[in-house]
Amino acid sequence: xxxxxxxxxxxxxxxxxxxxxxxxxxxxxxxxxxxxxxxxxxxxxxxxxxxxxxxxxxxxxxxxxxxxxxxxxxxxxxxxxxxxxxxxxxxxxxxxxxxxxxxxxxxxxxxxxxxxxxxxxxxxxxxxxxxxxxxxxxxxxxxxxxxxxxxxxxxxxxxxxxxxxxxxxxxxxxxxxxxxxxxxxxxxxxxxxxxxxxxxxxxxxxxxxxxxxxxxxxxxxxxxxxxxxxxxxxxxxxxxxxxxxxxxxxxxxxxxxxxxxxxxxxxxxxxxxxxxxxxxxxxxxxxxxxxxxxxxxxxxxxxxxxxxxxxxxxxxxxxxxxxxxxxxxxxxxxxx
Ligand code: KG4
Ligand code: ZN
Numbered sequence: 001x002x003x004x005x006x007x008x009x010x011x012x013x014x015x016x017x018x019x020x021x022x023x024x025x026x027x028x029x030x031x032x033x034x035x036x037x038x039x040x041x042x043x044x045x046x047x048x049x050x051x052x053x054x055x056x057x058x059x060x061x062x063x064x065x066x067x068x069x070x071x072x073x074x075x076x077x078x079x080x081x082x083x084x085x086x087x088x089x090x091x092x093x094x095x096x097x098x099x100x101x102x103x104x105x106x107x108x109x110x111x112x113x114x115x116x117x118x119x120x121x122x123x124x125x126x127x128x129x130x131x132x133x134x135x136x137x138x139x140x141x142x143x144x145x146x147x148x149x150x151x152x153x154x155x156x157x158x159x160x161x162x163x164x165x166x167x168x169x170x171x172x173x174x175x176x177x178x179x180x181x182x183x184x185x186x187x188x189x190x191x192x193x194x195x196x197x198x199x200x201x202x203x204x205x206x207x208x209x210x211x212x213x214x215x216x217x218x219x220x221x222x223x224x225x226x227x228x229x230x231x232x233x234x235x236x237x238x239x240x241x242x243x244x245x246x247x248x249x250x251x252x253x254x255x256x257x258x259x260x261x262x263x264x265x266x267x268x269x270x271x272x273x274x275x276x277x278x279x280x281x282x283x284x285x286x287x288x289x290x291x292x293x294x295x296x297x298x299x300x301x302x303x304x305x306x307x308x309x310x311x312x313x314x315x316x317x318x319x320x321x322x323x324x325x326x327x328x329x330x331x332x333x334x335x336x
Pocket of ligand 2: 116120141142269270301302
């Protein structure tokens with residue numbers, strides 16, 4: 001059997017999701033399997049790195065097998081195998097990268113190392129390959145908050161990023177304080193639906209100052225408010241906190257789009273699954289005459305289809321990665 005030159009197997013293990021996907025030509029998702037470890041980490045209120053790497057070791061083989069079966073293809077049909085090399089938890093990254101290299105050797109196909117942040121930027125293109133440049137991408141996850149100007153694939157200009165907590169981290173910390181559990185983003189999203197987003201006027205940090213973000217003062221403001229107003233309804237506090245985050249994200253994204261003359265705006269990262277952010281960025285884009293593209297919620301949070309898509313693109317541009325490529329827990333987005 002000869003390899004199908006269109007197929008890339010993607011592997012993602014940078015944090016607490018073990019994921020594998022088969023994607024044809026960087027856009028046609030044949031399968032995408034994500035096994036979340038949320039239940040393993042929930043009682044600790046956050047991801048425990050050692051538990052995460054051990055779980056990846058157990059889950060990687062069955063998750064890859066399921067992705068292959070669902071795709072209707074077999075291992076040797078793959079043209080390449082791509083895996084996230086960073087940023088992320090070192091032990092978790094090592095499991096996926098070692099597994100991907102082993103498969104590349106066994107099937108005698110190229111291995112491609114992928115930057116997790118760049119993969120998130122590819123997630124919108126997997127679902128809408130016609131997305132137009134120049135665009136502004138808002139990448140909001142548990143570890144990162146970045147506003148990126150894209151002239152094309154591989155051409156990233158960082159407009160701003162967080163100076164303290166990432167947006168997802170703020171959701172997780174506030175949810176924990178409010179007793180809403182882990183992961184906090186989806187919990188706040190759910191509770192906020194029945195709350196009043198105007199109940200408490202929390203600060204919108206750095207709203208008009210450049211493109212950097214700051215969320216740690218907002219978290220402290222929530223804590224202080226709840227201590228002073230123990231009678232406040234959790235739904236109202238959650239909705240008001242969420243609105244403060246969304247206001248800043250949307251205001252900076254639309255201002256950036258205007259400044260760089262972008263035609264489109266897109267979202268990526270786990271916080272891009274947030275209902276209020278999705279709704280309000282769509283409204284803002286409509287008002288400003290921008291195309292907005294929001295990946296499906298499953299494509300916003302960590303998955304391997306976005307890794308396969310980024311891997312396919314890199315293979316075409318740069319070729320395979322050497323097999324001695326290491327993992328890089330602090331890898332940054334390659335900027336132009
Ligand atoms: O991109 P992701 O899956 O993993 C990282 O690379 O960090 O993002 C996870 C983050 C977590 O902080 C989680 O609370 C947040 O995304 N998140 C959300 C929602 N779903 C996930 N935040 C707000 N609203 C959501 N619906
Ligand atoms: Zn991520």
